Amino acid sequence: MKCMVVLLACAAAGLAQSCAPQPGAQNLAKSGAVRQSSIYSALYPAEKAIDGIKETNSFTRPCAITAYEKGAWWQVDLRNSYKVGSVVIVNRGDCCSDRLKGAEIRVGNSANNNNQVCATITNISQTTITVCCNGMEGRYLSIVIPGRNEYLQLCEVEVYGEESKNEGQKLCW
Numbered sequence: 001m002k003c004m005v006v007l008l009a010c011a012a013a014g015l016a017q018s019c020a021p022q023p024g025a026q027n028l029a030k031s032g033a034v035r036q037s038s039i040y041s042a043l044y045p046a047e048k049a050i051d052g053i054k055e056t057n058s059f060t061r062p063c064a065i066t067a068y069e070k071g072a073w074w075q076v077d078l079r080n081s082y083k084v085g086s087v088v089i090v091n092r093g094d095c096c097s098d099r100l101k102g103a104e105i106r107v108g109n110s111a112n113n114n115n116q117v118c119a120t121i122t123n124i125s126q127t128t129i130t131v132c133c134n135g136m137e138g139r140y141l142s143i144v145i146p147g148r149n150e151y152l153q154l155c156e157v158e159v160y161g162e163e164s165k166n167e168g169q170k171l172c173w
């Protein structure tokens with residue numbers, strides 16, 4: 001019974017808490033290897049999403065932008081498996097922010113972007129979108145726009161989490 005109480009307390013805390021990264025937390029994406037399904041032009045490669053520049057005007061400082069295509073995706077290989085806590089995505093802001101609507105964040109160990117979905121972007125009212133992955137594990141994190149022809153535009157993507165090998169059980173992630 002004691003166990004039950006503890007679990008419920010933690011679940012409640014998890015719901016109440018935002019998963020925003022702690023100040024000073026290491027952005028795992030920065031040292032990852034990135035690629036995307038296609039490139040709108042040479043100015044907008046996948047690396048623009050991990051260049052540390054959060055400018056949302058893609059004309060001022062280019063973002064990562066794919067061609068207009070079905071199932072456009074962007075992926076970061078974190079080089080090791082991590083329990084992903086949160087993902088901070090900076091959307092394009094000078095126009096067409098709604099292109100990111102419906103984009104899925106997928107985390108897992110398949111390099112083919114067919115991993116489990118940790119969240120779907122539905123609210124693009126803010127250019128900075130924080131997504132909670134609740135410790136979903138994997139080496140690859142993808143952002144995919146399923147089912148329609150679209151440009152995928154990412155001005156920055158930050159990934160926060162803990163290395164999977166660390167088996168120290170954390171009751172409250």
Ligand SMILES: *[C@@H]1O[C@H](CO)[C@@H](O)[C@H](O)[C@H]1NC(C)=O
Nearest residue numbers: 122123124125126127128129
């Ligand atoms: C979208 O997010 C904004 C800012 O966080 C919030 O004020 C608004 O209610 C949200 N809209 C929906 C439809 O959830």
